[in-house]
Amino acid sequence: MLFDDDPLQRETIASVMVPVAVPGPYTYKVPPGVSVVPGTIVRVPLGPREVLGAVWDNEPDPAINPKKLKSISHVYEGARPLDKDLRRFIDWVANWTLAAPGMVLRMVLRSEEALEEEPPVAGVRKIEGAAPERMTPARSRVLETMEDGFAWTKSGLAHAAGVSPSVIDGLLHQEVLEVVSLPAAPPPPKPQVDFCKPDLTPAQREAADGLIESFDKGAAVSLIDGVTGSGKTEVYFEAVAEALRRDRQVLVLLPEIALTEQFLRRFEQRFGVYPAEWHSEVSPKNRARTWRGVASGDVRVVIGARSALFLPYLELGLIVVDEEHDSAFKQDDRVPYSARDMAVVRGHISRFPVVLASATPSIESRVNADMGRYRRFVLPERASGAALPELKAIDMRHQGPERGRWIAPELLVAMKEAFADGAQTLLFLNRRGYAPLTLCRTCGHRFQCPHCSAWLVEHRFQGRLVCHHCGHNEKVPESCPSCGSVDSLIACGPGVERVAEEVADRFPEARTLILSSDLPGGPDRLRREMKIVEEGGADIVIGTQLVAKGHNFPKMRLVGVIDADLGLAHGDPRAAEKTFQLLAQVTGRAGRVTGGGKGFLQTYSPDHPVIKALLSSDRDAFYEAEIAARQAAGLPPFGRLAAIVVSGPDKRFAEDFARAFVRAAPREPAITLLGPAEAALAMVRGRYRYRLLAMAPRQLDLQAYLRAWLEQAPRPVKGLRVQVDIDPQHFL
DNA sequence: GCGGTCATTGGA
DNA sequence: CCAATGACCGCA
Numbered sequence: 001m002l003f004d005d006d007p008l009q010r011e012t013i014a015s016v017m018v019p020v021a022v023p024g025p026y027t028y029k030v031p032p033g034v035s036v037v038p039g040t041i042v043r044v045p046l047g048p049r050e051v052l053g054a055v056w057d058n059e060p061d062p063a064i065n066p067k068k069l070k071s072i073s074h075v076y077e078g079a080r081p082l083d084k085d086l087r088r089f090i091d092w093v094a095n096w097t098l099a100a101p102g103m104v105l106r107m108v109l110r111s112e113e114a115l116e117e118e119p120p121v122a123g124v125r126k127i128e129g130a131a132p133e134r135m136t137p138a139r140s141r142v143l144e145t146m147e148d149g150f151a152w153t154k155s156g157l158a159h160a161a162g163v164s165p166s167v168i169d170g171l172l173h174q175e176v177l178e179v180v181s182l183p184a185a186p187p188p189p190k191p192q193v194d195f196c197k198p199d200l201t202p203a204q205r206e207a208a209d210g211l212i213e214s215f216d217k218g219a220a221v222s223l224i225d226g227v228t229g230s231g232k233t234e235v236y237f238e239a240v241a242e243a244l245r246r247d248r249q250v251l252v253l254l255p256e257i258a259l260t261e262q263f264l265r266r267f268e269q270r271f272g273v274y275p276a277e278w279h280s281e282v283s284p285k286n287r288a289r290t291w292r293g294v295a296s297g298d299v300r301v302v303i304g305a306r307s308a309l310f311l312p313y314l315e316l317g318l319i320v321v322d323e324e325h326d327s328a329f330k331q332d333d334r335v336p337y338s339a340r341d342m343a344v345v346r347g348h349i350s351r352f353p354v355v356l357a358s359a360t361p362s363i364e365s366r367v368n369a370d371m372g373r374y375r376r377f378v379l380p381e382r383a384s385g386a387a388l389p390e391l392k393a394i395d396m397r398h399q400g401p402e403r404g405r406w407i408a409p410e411l412l413v414a415m416k417e418a419f420a421d422g423a424q425t426l427l428f429l430n431r432r433g434y435a436p437l438t439l440c441r442t443c444g445h446r447f448q449c450p451h452c453s454a455w456l457v458e459h460r461f462q463g464r465l466v467c468h469h470c471g472h473n474e475k476v477p478e479s480c481p482s483c484g485s486v487d488s489l490i491a492c493g494p495g496v497e498r499v500a501e502e503v504a505d506r507f508p509e510a511r512t513l514i515l516s517s518d519l520p521g522g523p524d525r526l527r528r529e530m531k532i533v534e535e536g537g538a539d540i541v542i543g544t545q546l547v548a549k550g551h552n553f554p555k556m557r558l559v560g561v562i563d564a565d566l567g568l569a570h571g572d573p574r575a576a577e578k579t580f581q582l583l584a585q586v587t588g589r590a591g592r593v594t595g596g597g598k599g600f601l602q603t604y605s606p607d608h609p610v611i612k613a614l615l616s617s618d619r620d621a622f623y624e625a626e627i628a629a630r631q632a633a634g635l636p637p638f639g640r641l642a643a644i645v646v647s648g649p650d651k652r653f654a655e656d657f658a659r660a661f662v663r664a665a666p667r668e669p670a671i672t673l674l675g676p677a678e679a680a681l682a683m684v685r686g687r688y689r690y691r692l693l694a695m696a697p698r699q700l701d702l703q704a705y706l707r708a709w710l711e712q713a714p715r716p717v718k719g720l721r722v723q724v725d726i727d728p729q730h731f732l
Numbered sequence: 733g734c735g736g737t738c739a740t741t742g743g744a
Numbered sequence: 745c746c747a748a749t750g751a752c753c754g755c756a
């Protein structure tokens with residue numbers, strides 16, 4: 001805050017938010033002759049170091065001793081102050097997540113480089129008429145390359161001429177070349193709204209028109225609920241085009257970096273240019289450019305991961321959240337926010353439309369749509385006209401494979417047909433490794449993780465037993481550690497490696513490929529292999545959940561789910577929802593382009609509502625059943641799932657607090673603890689000591705509830721962390 | 733969040 | 745005995 005209207009010329013002071021976990025802004029002196037406004041980005045001393053900060057709106061804390069005040073040490077004149085909407089957003093997110101506001105600000109000020117002008121690049125240019133004393137082949141190649149008279153960067157020139165940089169240095173030394181300063185990179189080209197207008201189906205057109213209308217309605221939220229392959233992207237591209245026509249910036253959020261590459265290509269086909277990218281793998285330099293471009297308005301469209309929500313847009317006018325149901329939009333360290341929900345909040349604060357898109361919307365978005373809070377646009381058919389895959393259950397109780405095999409006869413027959421037709425098959429099993437459990441046939445010893453209670457999963461390629469929970473791993477022993485028997489260990493149940501073994505046995509002539517995140521070679525290899533599958537270079541693919549997203553596999557016509565029940569029995573209250581979403585996405589791969597796709601679900605519970613809804617392709621049936629099931633379990637139809645994590649210095653008291661909460665919460669009708677109290681109080685490793693899972697209805701202000709709880713505690717509780725996984729619609 | 737401070741642990 | 749490691753505090 002600026003107090004320069006003070007007639008006594010008292011020293012001016014300002015509130016400054018610092019990017020650390022303190023409860024609120026700190027007060028600093030403003031050096032004479034300097035003026036700051038709320039939002040100004042500054043550098044201030046904090047303890048023994050200096051940190052970035054932003055001038056905040058709060059009145060300076062009157063309790064602070066004025067003698068203690070330090071001065072703002074630097075004002076970033078070149079950077080535009082953070083605008084009022086962004087400051088309100090930061091405060092809102094901090095309050096909602098119970099995180100320190102400074103930690104939210106930190107997400108905005110992530111690129112320190114961006115606050116200064118980009119330094120000019122040194123280039124070299126040929127001096128007119130100059131020639132080296134002694135011509136060498138390398139030197140003449142350099143001079144030939146420079147015939148055009150343009151300036152080059154040193155490394156670019158060395159590369160183009162095929163010489164080492166020292167050759168260039170030599171020519172500089174002899175004053176044949178001179179150093180010039182190259183102008184900074186020009187602003188990126190603007191997307192062209194009408195570069196390549198798509199042909200939309202009537203259903204797509206209707207949805208697109210609906211989205212365009214929403215621009216005149218302030219903070220409207222729309223849900224595009226379209227089956228896999230229905231062309232949701234083309235629909236929201238029309239909303240992107242509308243925002244661009246209105247000279248507003250656009251943010252498209254994707255759950256995963258792996259999806260950006262093909263998105264970039266599609267965007268370029270539609271708008272003629274690449275949008276700016278923002279995610280953790282973007283280099284610091286490009287990150288700084290995008291940050292500056294977003295703030296100046298040079299960048300019109302950003303495609304990014306959740307953190308792109310915290311960029312300082314000049315005139316943001318649309319956020320699209322693609323695959324809105326995806327849990328990768330949730331961050332659970334530091335500031336635990338859901339980018340989907342905070343996108344809705346940001347749209348609300350700045351009065352612009354937000355579009356959520358998914359083939360399998362989250363329960364909360366679906367309920368919001370049903371209650372009229374969101375507009376819902378349904379795309380029931382594939383845009384290509386291809387039919388949705390025909391799905392069939394294989395009842396493993398009667399039609400299962402023989403002992404020690406995992407692929408049922410009926411699925412094998414379909415695989416043979418697909419192989420004969422030159423079509424691809426995907427066998428989906430969301431379990432890495434060879435076998436999820438190893439036991440000793442002599443004494444019955446089961447290999448368990450020494451840190452958690454999970455079974456150790458055998459990874460035969462690596463020859464190790466691995467805990468998928470905490471990462472613990474050990475070599476597969478020669479003999480049983482319990483009874484000492486040799487050659488007595490047996491693998492129980494299938495993982496992708498084991499299914500691949502069976503496929504190799506049944507289809508020796510087929511080209512098979514395992515797609516699993518833990519195979520040696522890392523992300524590069526995975527990317528290559530995805531490409532191989534895309535181009536038809538594999539006949540049978542055995543994959544974990546990473547095959548569910550992105551990537552079109554044009555030749556894929558058959559999907560076999562090895563264990564459709566996996567995930568349904570989980571203690572997670574969202575287990576059914578997650579399984580439905582995953583299996584709908586996976587089976588949706590079949591015949592996505594060509595039609596004629598088929599899918600098989602191997603299951604022991606063909607009557608489970610999730611399986612039945614998948615089989616009938618009746619998505620409404622799933623949502624109705626799931627909402628009813630939650631009500632029957634005494635949970636709010638959809639609520640706010642809170643993990644209350646208690647840690648801190650006084651461990652014994654933290655434990656007491658956790659136990660007291662578990663005892664009291666069931667009597668508080670507004671909060672439902674999930675599972676038996678003992679199970680709900682589960683120790684987690686690392687910094688957190690206790691994690692309680694509670695489901696609270698949307699009407700309850702969980703923050704207020706917890707604050708009241710803390711006030712009645714006999715001693716102050718430190719280190720209480722609350723992770724809230726909630727839908728903030730109600731509070732807007 | 734991070735750097736400084738102070739206490740605890742562990743190797744002689 | 746001290747060095748290394750870890751918990752905790754305060755920052756304006």
